[in-house]
Amino acid sequence: MAKSKYEYVKEFETDDKLLRNVYILVRIDGKGFHKFSAAHEFTKPNDVRALNLMNHAARHVMHELDDILIAFGESDEFSFLFRKSTGLYQRREAKIVSTVVSLFTSAYVYYWNDYFKESRRSLYPPAFDGRAVLYPSEVEVKDYFAWRQADTHINNLFNTSFWALVEKGGMTPKAAEIRLSGTDSKDKNEMLFTEFNTNYSKLPAIFRKGSVLLREQIPKDMHKDAIIPTLPDTLPGSTCADANPSLSTGATQASVSPALGSTADADSVVATPTSNGSTEHETDDDKKRSIEGDEEETFENDDDKVYESTTEVAEARSAAPSLKRMKKGVVIDHIDIIGEKFWSGRGAYILGPERKKKTRTK
Numbered sequence: 295m296a297k298s299k300y301e302y303v304k305e306f307e308t309d310d311k312l313l314r315n316v317y318i319l320v321r322i323d324g325k326g327f328h329k330f331s332a333a334h335e336f337t338k339p340n341d342v343r344a345l346n347l348m349n350h351a352a353r354h355v356m357h358e359l360d361d362i363l364i365a366f367g368e369s370d371e372f373s374f375l376f377r378k379s380t381g382l383y384q385r386r387e388a389k390i391v392s393t394v395v396s397l398f399t400s401a402y403v404y405y406w407n408d409y410f411k412e413s414r415r416s417l418y419p420p421a422f423d424g425r426a427v428l429y430p431s432e433v434e435v436k437d438y439f440a441w442r443q444a445d446t447h448i449n450n451l452f453n454t455s456f457w458a459l460v461e462k463g464g465m466t467p468k469a470a471e472i473r474l475s476g477t478d479s480k481d482k483n484e485m486l487f488t489e490f491n492t493n494y495s496k497l498p499a500i501f502r503k504g505s506v507l508l509r510e511q512i513p514k515d516m517h518k519d520a521i522i523p524t525l526p527d528t529l530p531g532s533t534c535a536d537a538n539p540s541l542s543t544g545a546t547q548a549s550v551s552p553a554l555g556s557t558a559d560a561d562s563v564v565a566t567p568t569s570n571g572s573t574e575h576e577t578d579d580d581k582k583r584s585i586e587g588d589e590e591e592t593f594e595n596d597d598d599k600v601y602e603s604t605t606e607v608a609e610a611r612s613a614a615p616s617l618k619r620m621k622k623g624v625v626i627d628h629i630d631i632i633g634e635k636f637w638s639g640r641g642a643y644i645l646g647p648e649r650k651k652k653t654r655t656k
């Protein structure tokens with residue numbers, strides 16, 4: 295086909311393919327969230343609705359981009375680690391970063407009202423920036439995530455102490471800043487305990503440790519886009535199941551968490567039913583996706599029996615409540631990722647040898 299005389303302009307485009315065989319880390323960050331959080335009256339120092347909305351948006355990104363191995367989020371930022379050999383968009387940086395930012399931002403806006411129920415939409419459109427960083431080996435990847443989680447801890451301890459002095463102690467922000475200058479972690483912990491009756495280590499882990507998104511097995515009947523709990527007292531391990539009578543699967547959080555291989559402490563957060571009391575209905579699109587998901591489906595049972603026909607499987611399933619249908623999903627938790635324990639334990643699959651895998655782009 296003949297080229298138009300204008301086509302030469304394409305040659306002005308730069309080649310931005312990222313180096314092969316290294317980890318690609320994309321970090322997104324809210325633009326001007328100091329102002330955005332004030333305008334929307336986010337709770338200080340942590341607004342659990344805002345954090346859960348961030349987590350929901352990040353989970354959407356992971357649902358759309360299979361090559362993301364793990365994500366970590368705190369405050370107004372999220373980091374996404376792509377597998378070393380990803381061929382997504384031929385590793386073109388602008389395409390990868392802009393797609394992550396766009397998926398995240400649209401999901402943040404799309405799910406806004408599920409978390410900020412009193413306002414149909416935000417007062418103005420939020421925006422996020424994004425960047426890609428390349429890490430050559432597992433050492434830097436582990437240190438990267440340790441850096442972000444240490445940052446979560448430092449900021450959260452400072453902010454918790456600062457707002458305790460201002461809101462409970464009646465200090466001006468300036469006076470609180472002066473009071474905290476030169477203090478270390480121990481001093482702040484001590485101050486919170488003795489002056490404000492707050493045991494810092496007992497605050498919800500979502501505040502202290504940030505959020506880790508992992509690909510793990512989840513019960514087949516759990517909706518992948520289920521709303522993430524909004525209030526701390528609806529965190530799994532508390533009264534979540536009671537607070538949500540709409541739990542259509544009959545599974546309670548207590549029965550769900552161990553199946554996820556989760557630490558199953560009171561801090562782990564997994565997908566839960568809608569908090570508006572309605573039962574979720576599968577759309578055609580959901581069905582299509584869950585059929586895809588069936589390829590991954592496994593059956594777990596306690597007695598190792600091999601079931602030969604589908605009728606037998608169905609009968610066995612209704613007879614044995616311990617038989618769980620599982621699928622791969624994105625799990626949200628608030629655990630330590632600083633140190634080897636995570637990377638050689640629950641997160642061992644993340645930096646282990648890669649299995650051959652087709653890249654899916656939508």
Ligand SMILES: Nc1nc2c(ncn2[C@@H]2O[C@H](COP(=O)(O)OP(=O)(O)OP(=O)(O)O)[C@@H](O)[C@H]2O)c(=O)[nH]1
Pocket residue numbers: 323324325326327328329331332336337338339340341342344345369370
């Ligand atoms: N009150 C409250 N504020 C939050 C919360 N999460 C994030 N923020 C605000 O968001 C800011 C995020 O920090 P930055 O990313 O450094 O600041 P920014 O205003 O977004 O600036 P740029 O990223 O440079 O555009 C914090 O300083 C807080 O002001 C929250 O849960 N509660």
Ligand SMILES: [Mg+2]
Pocket residue numbers: 323324325326327328370
């Ligand atoms: Mg920001």
